[in-house]
Amino acid sequence: MTPQRESGDRARFLGRLRERLGRRPAHPHGRPVLRLEGEPPPVAYATPMDDLTMAFCQAAAQLGALVRRTGRDGLPEVLDEALALAGPGPVALTEEPEMAGLEGLLKTRGREVIRPSQGPRAVAGACLGITGAVAGLARTGTLVVDSSRAGSRTVSLLPPVHLALLPATALLPDHGALLRSLDAAALPASLVLITGPSRSSDIELELTLGVHGPGRLLVALLV
Amino acid sequence: MAEFTLERTPLRARTRAALAQPLLRQNLRRVTDRFMQVRAAAFAQLADAEALRATARALRARTLARLPELLEQFADRLLASGAHVHWASDAASARRYIGQVAARHGARKVVKSKSMASEEIGLNRYLEGLGVQVVETDLGEWIIQLADEMPSHILAPAIHKDRRQIAALFGQVAGSPLPEEPARLTAFARARLREEFLSADMGISGVNFGVAASGSLVLVTNEGNGRLVTSLPRVHVAVMGMERLVADLAELDVLLALLARSATGQPLSCYTSIITGPRRPEEADGPEELHVVILDNGRSALLGSEFQEALHCIRCGACLNVCPVYRQIGGHAYGWVYSGPIGAVLTPLLLPASAAAQELPSASSLCGACWQACPVGIPLQDLLLALRRRRPPEGATERLAWRAWARLWASPRLYRWSLRALHALAPLARLPGVGRLPLVSRWATGRALPPLPSRGFRDWWRENG
Numbered sequence: 001m002t003p004q005r006e007s008g009d010r011a012r013f014l015g016r017l018r019e020r021l022g023r024r025p026a027h028p029h030g031r032p033v034l035r036l037e038g039e040p041p042p043v044a045y046a047t048p049m050d051d052l053t054m055a056f057c058q059a060a061a062q063l064g065a066l067v068r069r070t071g072r073d074g075l076p077e078v079l080d081e082a083l084a085l086a087g088p089g090p091v092a093l094t095e096e097p098e099m100a101g102l103e104g105l106l107k108t109r110g111r112e113v114i115r116p117s118q119g120p121r122a123v124a125g126a127c128l129g130i131t132g133a134v135a136g137l138a139r140t141g142t143l144v145v146d147s148s149r150a151g152s153r154t155v156s157l158l159p160p161v162h163l164a165l166l167p168a169t170a171l172l173p174d175h176g177a178l179l180r181s182l183d184a185a186a187l188p189a190s191l192v193l194i195t196g197p198s199r200s201s202d203i204e205l206e207l208t209l210g211v212h213g214p215g216r217l218l219v220a221l222l223v
Numbered sequence: 224m225a226e227f228t229l230e231r232t233p234l235r236a237r238t239r240a241a242l243a244q245p246l247l248r249q250n251l252r253r254v255t256d257r258f259m260q261v262r263a264a265a266f267a268q269l270a271d272a273e274a275l276r277a278t279a280r281a282l283r284a285r286t287l288a289r290l291p292e293l294l295e296q297f298a299d300r301l302l303a304s305g306a307h308v309h310w311a312s313d314a315a316s317a318r319r320y321i322g323q324v325a326a327r328h329g330a331r332k333v334v335k336s337k338s339m340a341s342e343e344i345g346l347n348r349y350l351e352g353l354g355v356q357v358v359e360t361d362l363g364e365w366i367i368q369l370a371d372e373m374p375s376h377i378l379a380p381a382i383h384k385d386r387r388q389i390a391a392l393f394g395q396v397a398g399s400p401l402p403e404e405p406a407r408l409t410a411f412a413r414a415r416l417r418e419e420f421l422s423a424d425m426g427i428s429g430v431n432f433g434v435a436a437s438g439s440l441v442l443v444t445n446e447g448n449g450r451l452v453t454s455l456p457r458v459h460v461a462v463m464g465m466e467r468l469v470a471d472l473a474e475l476d477v478l479l480a481l482l483a484r485s486a487t488g489q490p491l492s493c494y495t496s497i498i499t500g501p502r503r504p505e506e507a508d509g510p511e512e513l514h515v516v517i518l519d520n521g522r523s524a525l526l527g528s529e530f531q532e533a534l535h536c537i538r539c540g541a542c543l544n545v546c547p548v549y550r551q552i553g554g555h556a557y558g559w560v561y562s563g564p565i566g567a568v569l570t571p572l573l574l575p576a577s578a579a580a581q582e583l584p585s586a587s588s589l590c591g592a593c594w595q596a597c598p599v600g601i602p603l604q605d606l607l608l609a610l611r612r613r614r615p616p617e618g619a620t621e622r623l624a625w626r627a628w629a630r631l632w633a634s635p636r637l638y639r640w641s642l643r644a645l646h647a648l649a650p651l652a653r654l655p656g657v658g659r660l661p662l663v664s665r666w667a668t669g670r671a672l673p674p675l676p677s678r679g680f681r682d683w684w685r686e687n688g
Contacts, residue, residue, distance in 0.1 A: 005302055007320065008310030008517075014291040016312075016523050017465075021291070023527030027284065029609065030532070030594070030602030036281040039473040043480040044270035095507075116507035120455055121421055123508075140490045147506055153454040154508045157447060175491060176476035184437035184472060189503045190454070193495040198447040202363035202379060203405040204386055205254055211362055211409050212416065213447025213494065 042176045045139065052138040052171040053221065059141030063196025064209060065217040067141075069168075076105055078163070078220045082128055083109065085216050086161040089127030090114050095151030096132040098165050116152030123152070129159035129214070133166040136221075139174040142195040143219065148188035156194065162214040164194075168223045225371045229558030229570070234582045241552040247375060247383040251553050254382045255544040261488025262541060262596075268490065269480070279481055280600040282474050283535035286466075287526065293435040293468050294517065300438025304500025306513040314344035317516050321346060321427070321460055324514055325355050328458050330424035334416075336442070336449040337361045338429025339377070339538060340462040340518055342560045343573070346427070357427075358419045360448040362412055366392060375553045377540045377562065378486055383553065416448070426452035426510065430463035431537075432478060433515075436471040437499055440515065443482065445493045453498055459510035465517050466534040478537060481598035485539035521573040529609055533568050535599045542593035542603060548586050557583060564593035564603045571610055584610040642679055649675050 027033050049055055057067045068078045079102065083091075090112035093099040106113050114122050123129065135144040143164050147153045156162050172178050175193060182191075198213030209215040228237055241247060266272045286293060298308045311317035325333065333355055335341065347357045359368040363380035367373065369392045374380030381389070390403040393411050401411055428449055432441040440461050442449045453459050469475050483489040502509035525531050543549045543563030554562035559580070561569045567583040574580040584607045593603040616622045632638045651657065658667035 005305075005307045006298070006310075007308075008312070008316060010295075010298065010310050013310040013312060013517075013519060014294060016519070017291045017294070017526060020523050020526035020528075021288065027532065028529050029605035030600065033284045034277045034281040036278065036285060039471070040278050040282060040477045043275060043476055046268055046270050095505075120508055124417065124421060137491075142491060147509065148503060151505055152507050153450065157450050157454065175479055175495075176473075179472040179476045179479075182472055184434070184439075187437050187439060187497065187499040189498065189500050189506060189509055191497040191499075192450065193491060193497075195489070195491045195493050195495075197493070198445070199493055200362045200409060200446045202361070202366065202381055203389055203408055204250075205257060205379070205382070206405040208406050208409040211413055211446040211448075212360070212451055 042180065043174070045174070049138055049173045052173065053168055053223070055138040056136055056141055056171055056221065059139060060196070060217075060219060061141070063141055063217075065141060065196055065219055067219045067221055069221045069223055071223060075101070075165075075220060075222075078218070079105055080109075082130075082161060082163040082218050083111070085218065086128035086159070090125060092116070092123045092126035092129040092155045092159055094131045094149075094155045096149055098132050099130065102130060116150075116155060120154050120158065123154045124158040126159040128161045128163060129155040129157070130163045130165070131156045133164045134170065135178055136166045136171045136219075137173070137175055137178060137193070137195075138171050140195050142175065142193050144178060145192050145194060146188045147190035147192070153190050153192070156192070157213050160210060160214055161216040161218065162194075163218045163220065165220045165222060168221055225367075225373050227373070227559050228555070229574075229579050230577065232558070234556070234558070234579070234586065237556040237558055238552050238586070241556040244383065246385060247553055247555075248551065250382045250385075251375070251550060254376055254379050255550050258378070258486075258488065258540070258544040262485060262544070263488075265484040265488040265490060269484075275477065275481065276598060276600045279477055279598060280535065282469070282477060283537075283599050284532075286468055286470060286474075287531060287534055289470075290466065290468065290526070293470055294465060297433050297435040297438055297468060298517070300435070301500075301515055302438075304438050306438070306500050306515055309514065309516045311516050311518045311520070314518075314520050317344050317462065317518050317520070318346060318349040320516060321462075321514075322349060322353050324458065324460060324512075325350060325353065325425055328424055328512075330355055330458070332356045332358065332419065332423045333425045333427055334358050334360050334420055334423040334452050334456060335364075335427045336429070336444060336452040337364055337380075338427065338462055339560055340429050340464050341427060344462070344518065344520065346462070358416070358423070360416050360420070360452060361444070362409065362446060365412060365416065369393075369396065373555055375555055376543065377538065377554070383555075420451045420455045423456045425458040425460065426456040427460045427462065428452050430461050430467055430515075431482065432475060433463055433468045434470075434472060434475060434497075435468055439497050439499045441475065441479075442496045442498065443479075443492045443494070445487070445489075447494055450494050450496055453496065454509055457510055458512045458514070459501070460514045460516065462516045462518060465519055465522055467537075482537055482539055485537075485541040485596070485598040521575070524575070525572055530568070530572055530606060532601050533565070533572060533606060535601050536565050536569070537599060539598055541596040541598060545592040545596045547588055547590060547592070552586075557586070564607065565601070568603060568606045568610065581610075581614050584608075584614070639681070642681070646675070646679055
């Protein structure tokens, strides 16, 4: 038997809404509401975006992320930088194809490798989490991580340092370009837009990084 | 846990209490000034902010006009993605359902990310009554949960506390004194709450936007607690006000561009999660069950009324920061979940049976700064005025006085006569004690009578006009 996954009275709930909405047009206050047909036009920004790579680097750096433009052969160097930031401890990797080479690099550096299947406690014990990114948003310096592809939501979240491998070819101008290109019927269980390290200003408005998510974010922008 | 003061303490007493706290007022000024400043900078990045606001308002209006159809689509997509859906007509139905989910999973501990809808239905108290421990995980929300208080600002809930007080609160949790440094205190909260996340049985979140076309939940946080709440526990329950819907991802483009800009002056918040259904086979983590509670709780009464537009709100808090009343008294004085201008509109509408709630629209100068700041262009001052209009005058004397005044000034002759009479009687108002007379004192307290010119405008106009 399949469990009943809907509860409460949908018909009565929506019937009440329909009855109320039928009463009268709703905007007697303020200026007349703009008439809008179809999809809203893309959000227009004040500055143009010619060089996506340059824009991404600037925006991410402004948020406190470290961006390293590199070829595949430069990856060991970026990895060493991330390991130095993270200090000693195991390293969590996602299940993405680009992790294949990294596992060997980490082993030769004497690092234990954690996989998401070992569970959140193991991932939380890693000093560094490494993920791919399905897109980068140039205007905001944002990384887009797909949980289905990564096989995990936590590798980019639990360790105190996050290293993301972002192919420069995956750069898009902004979140609008991303959202408008997605297929609503084929979304992963979790798609997360990561814009800089975790931050909070809840104590006396003083900015602190890494309150729940990673406090350090390193991006290997693969050109 | 702390209780709402709306029904227990009169508005005037609540405002007096707020005005008597120098730290609250000083920090309110800082936080609201800062938010206004960064918001202005973030809006300057848009090519035409006014056009975008008009578009956003049109989108919200269009969504509400089609709300039944969109909700139907949203629920169908959610079910198809493997999520559970509960239609909650009122707070009790929502609480009961969530309590049952907790009981079925034998949940002992719940971690929560900030959700105003869950505060609205009194969820924490209900779950605690069932023996479930509830831990707020937004840093500011955790601080006030430890202090057993209410949020003073929707985005900076603990802004009325200084580092010394926070260190004392955390020190009690730690069992030893902690340094009074925000970075060290934050690190302590991270370590402490991390353990709560890993051991919690259930996560409860709000929803910033629901996407009808995909059945997705969009959650926006800066700290990452929203991601932890929706990734670690084996059950995730999302509480969503029924109006928090967008039709599709293109509409989300517009509203996301406005939400973080209006709230914290960021182009995007640190983490924007788009969640579609529970964990899938290819994922090693994420909740096994996802429950979405769609909440009416009085909202449908606004549909088809002159107040429908109050449901356009996307909860950014921009109207709070610019409001000359909120900037003085902060969130506590409003007495319920929603504060500032939008709170003064929503509270009386969502709590129609509460006489105390009907007083809130008076806590406004009607200056319209809230409307100018609102990213979806809600004409808040018009709604406040309309709410005042529908509130009956207090007592027979006041009713009689207003009626007499209306009669008097409906006649040009009596109007002229009344002005002359007022001019002659004006010096009496300066006599000591007049301002303390019953009825008069309600207007006179805290105000000074401006100096009167030696003759009236009409006389002056006859000679010089």
